[in-house]
Amino acid sequence: MPLLDLEATLDGGQAFRWRGIDGGWEGVLGDRWVRLRTEAGNLVAETATDPGDGARLRHYLGLDDDLEAIVRTFPDDPPLMAAVRACPGLRLLRQDPWECLASFILSSTKQIVQIQQCVALLCDAFGNIIPGPANAPSPRTFPTATQLASVPESQLRECKLGFRARYLSAAAQEVGAGRLDLEALRGMSTTEARDQLTGLPGVGPKIANCVLLFAYGRQDAFPVDVWVLRALRELYFPRRRPKPRTLLRFTETHFGPNAGYAQQYLFHFIRNHRPTKPS
DNA sequence: GGCCAGGTGTACC
DNA sequence: GGTACACATGGC
Numbered sequence: 312m313p314l315l316d317l318e319a320t321l322d323g324g325q326a327f328r329w330r331g332i333d334g335g336w337e338g339v340l341g342d343r344w345v346r347l348r349t350e351a352g353n354l355v356a357e358t359a360t361d362p363g364d365g366a367r368l369r370h371y372l373g374l375d376d377d378l379e380a381i382v383r384t385f386p387d388d389p390p391l392m393a394a395v396r397a398c399p400g401l402r403l404l405r406q407d408p409w410e411c412l413a414s415f416i417l418s419s420t421k422q423i424v425q426i427q428q429c430v431a432l433l434c435d436a437f438g439n440i441i442p443g444p445a446n447a448p449s450p451r452t453f454p455t456a457t458q459l460a461s462v463p464e465s466q467l468r469e470c471k472l473g474f475r476a477r478y479l480s481a482a483a484q485e486v487g488a489g490r491l492d493l494e495a496l497r498g499m500s501t502t503e504a505r506d507q508l509t510g511l512p513g514v515g516p517k518i519a520n521c522v523l524l525f526a527y528g529r530q531d532a533f534p535v536d537v538w539v540l541r542a543l544r545e546l547y548f549p550r551r552r553p554k555p556r557t558l559l560r561f562t563e564t565h566f567g568p569n570a571g572y573a574q575q576y577l578f579h580f581i582r583n584h585r586p587t588k589p590s
Numbered sequence: 591g592g593c594c595a596g597g598t599g600t601a602c603c
Numbered sequence: 604g605g606t607a608c609a610c611a612t613g614g615c
Binding site: 324325415418419420421422423424425426474478512513514515516517518521534535536537538539578582 | 594595596597598599
């Protein structure tokens with residue numbers, strides 16, 4: 312099996328529904344519950360009712376990506392090499408665009424554990440029940456844009472979304488009614504696709520880049536949040552005070568054709584190896 | 591209790 | 604062009 316770190320990949324801030332249970336990872340892909348674990352170097356997938364779709368799973372987990380080839384395109388700088396060494400099996404997911412967009416709309420100024428809570432509440436309240444493991448609560452799908460479009464904002468707020476409820480509702484209306492076609496974004500340039508996404512209220516460049524990277528696999532999308540900002544400052548510009556503009560230019564040129572992957576390694580590295588808070 | 595969280599929109603200068 | 608602040612909610 313190719314190199315794969317399930318915890319770093321599934322529980323590293325890309326997706327918000329995976330739960331570590333008894334040494335495995337349980338989640339929902341589309342309308343299927345699945346439990347993943349590595350056993351003797353092999354990936355084992357357990358489903359509730361049918362054999363499941365292996366090709367779909369491999370695509371979701373980014374197992375089609377040649378990590379060694381990707382790392383070879385990275386600039387040979389100490390911070391990035393250290394980040395890769397710290398977590399060589401970290402992969403980028405290829406998530407459902409709507410689930411990814413909706414989840415990251417909820418992410419602004421929230422901690423990852425809180426995003427997980429909100430997503431779980433949304434699914435419990437508005438998702439469809441699907442077959443799951445015995446002796447456990449029935450899992451649910453992530454609610455579709457159409458489903459959420461019909462939910463009053465007040466009910467969304469009950470999922471602890473706060474001011475983000477209005478943004479999620481607006482996105483659900485636009486996507487549900489087909490005014491924003493998330494599948495059509497696949498055929499657009501990254502710049503065009505980003506413009507489409509940032510046309511939604513509550514979706515700025517950071518959230519749009521997360522969706523472009525974690526759902527569409529766009530390597531030229533480089534989300535810069537407080538953690539990545541801190542990584543860039545501490546690891547690449549120590550004892551300087553680079554302007555945000557300078558840092559943005561740096562991310563656009565320094566990391567090469569797989570910048571998105573570099574971003575995720577740096578994000579994971581700074582979060583897990585420098586446990587102090589961002590400044 | 592104060593500060594922060596995988597930000598963004600708006601109101602200022 | 605920038606900069607400051609509000610926005611809900613919960614963890615620490």
